[in-house]
Amino acid sequence: MKELSLNILDIVQNSIRAKAYDILIEIIESVAKDIYQIIIKDNGTGIPAEILKNVTDPFVTTRTKRRMGLGLPLLKYHAELTGGNLKIESETGKGTSIRADFSNSHIDRQPLGDISGVLLILMATNPGIDFTYLHKTDNGEYRFSSKETMDYLEIETLNDRKLLEEIGNMINENLKEIEASGIDFKELNRDIL
Amino acid sequence: MSKITSLADLKKKREELKTGMDIRVKAINPENVVQVKVAMATCGIASGAKTVMEFFLEQLERRNVAAIVTQTGCMGYCYAEPTIEVKLPGADPVVFGFVDLKRADQIIEKYIKTGELVDGIIPVNYQTIDLKE
Numbered sequence: 293m294k295e296l297s298l299n300i301l302d303i304v305q306n307s308i309r310a311k312a313y314d315i316l317i318e319i320i321e322s323v324a325k326d327i328y329q330i331i332i333k334d335n336g337t338g339i340p341a342e343i344l345k346n347v348t349d350p351f352v353t354t355r356t357k358r359r360m361g362l363g364l365p366l367l368k369y370h371a372e373l374t375g376g377n378l379k380i381e382s383e384t385g386k387g388t389s390i391r392a393d394f395s396n397s398h399i400d401r402q403p404l405g406d407i408s409g410v411l412l413i414l415m416a417t418n419p420g421i422d423f424t425y426l427h428k429t430d431n432g433e434y435r436f437s438s439k440e441t442m443d444y445l446e447i448e449t450l451n452d453r454k455l456l457e458e459i460g461n462m463i464n465e466n467l468k469e470i471e472a473s474g475i476d477f478k479e480l481n482r483d484i485l
Numbered sequence: 486m487s488k489i490t491s492l493a494d495l496k497k498k499r500e501e502l503k504t505g506m507d508i509r510v511k512a513i514n515p516e517n518v519v520q521v522k523v524a525m526a527t528c529g530i531a532s533g534a535k536t537v538m539e540f541f542l543e544q545l546e547r548r549n550v551a552a553i554v555t556q557t558g559c560m561g562y563c564y565a566e567p568t569i570e571v572k573l574p575g576a577d578p579v580v581f582g583f584v585d586l587k588r589a590d591q592i593i594e595k596y597i598k599t600g601e602l603v604d605g606i607i608p609v610n611y612q613t614i615d616l617k618e
Contacts, residue, residue: 301530301535302526302530302531305525305556362527362528406535409535409539413535413556445496453546455495455498455499458495458498461488461489462490462494462495465490466490
């Protein structure tokens with residue numbers, strides 16, 4: 293995974309498979325405190341205790357198509373590379389909460405990347421799920437909720453591409469406002485290429 | 486155009502877009518349109534499934550192909566990621582592997598538009614993944 297946002301896209305797939313309909317993606321970053329946290333909370337089926345013990349073992353998965361799963365181990369690896377760690381709390385029937393702690397300044401802490409693009413894909417392909425995105429920095433915070441957006445616009449699905457594009461712009465503008473790191477990654481990439 | 490920073494701006498923008506939107510929001514019957522499923526498990530995402538997904542979402546609409554683009558789990562062909570499953574109306578699903586943007590373009594122009602097969606097909610007796618399993 294080249295960007296943290298791709299890790300998020302991957303981990304959220306677990307929540308979707310766990311039949312969650314309310315998923316919170318939260319990022320707390322602080323240069324002053326040198327923290328970079330990614331929190332993903334869902335109200336899915338939860339992870340049974342015996343699997344929870346070994347859930348970051350690549351050879352543990354609930355999937356039947358292949359007998360290994362690398363999503364959580366990869367996120368854990370990326371966090372540990374920066375001196376951080378991964379914590380998972382889960383209760384069967386209530387949901388799962390995952391928190392990855394990174395050191396913000398560590399050179400191996402990847403950029404967040406195209407988080408708005410990730411949110412758009414999640415919203416466009418999972419119409420029944422409410423996604424909330426919360427991003428806190430030293431300069432402020434920004435909150436986006438797919439349900440609130442749809443209610444405000446009085447629409448039932450977010451499948452219109454032009455509208456999705458505008459939502460992406462809105463998220464990016466707001467993140468720029470609080471100077472969340474990694475947001476210009478797309479543009480940066482274009483310049484390099 | 487002014488920047489959109491709040492839901493109110495977004496609503497205003499949507500009013501502008503609305504005329505075109507009514508045409509797109511047609512009652513889609515999944516059986517009658519092209520279905521594209523992009524495999525979005527760890528293996529797929531790490532190989533670029535997000536870019537491929539964005540390409541299909543954008544280009545199918547731009548090229549006026551009535552289609553539903555969704556995501557699916559790992560199909561078991563991790564070596565060939567990004568993989569996509571394309572189901573034309575009335576046909577069996579076909580799985581394509583190693584889908585970069587060039588191949589994605591070919592898939593739309595040749596397979597989806599004319600039914601002509603292109604490179605990268607994973608030849609198996611394949612059944613759609615049941616996410617509930």
